[in-house]
Amino acid sequence: MIDFITGRGLLLLSLRRMYELWVNHSSQIIKQFSILIGLPLEMSNNSDSSLEVFSPAKFPKAMNELSALLEAIAATSIYFKAEIVVSYIKSHSLRIEWIEANPALAKIVTSGLLKTFSLETLFEANRNNKNFLRDVENHISKQLLAG
Secondary structure (H helix, E strand, O other), X not given: OOOOOOOHHHHHHHHHHHHHHHHHHHHHHHHHHHHHHOOOOOOOOXXXXXXXXXXXXXXXXXXXXXXXXXXXXXXXXXXOHHHHHHHHHHXXXXXXXXXXXXXXXXXXXHOOOOXXXXXXXXXXXXXXXXXXXXXXXXXHHHHHHHO
């Protein structure tokens, strides 16, 4: 893809070619990545993604990770359980008072032993869709409190 010939004009030509390749094939790259991590390939028929509604059935890999996480933390204290899990998946951050109130859960969640890639990607991919994120957080919280 990259020409290894020196010269400013050829380098510019190479960068232009790389850009053209990205523009022409980016949708295929994104599609393959979406398949890999289990995100839906298309949004709903709404042209405005802020209207997209979270549905657990659309994200089977993320929901499988959530099920495994729920199983792994089932025996931990209820104190700040939803806050710890959602905050860690969303931004890898925890408040000191949460850690002090539920150190066992904080240790499990931050250990890196639990797979949360698809859940984290779900938050990251929708970071500008506040309604969608709220729905995801509510779903995770309900699952945690039900278990």
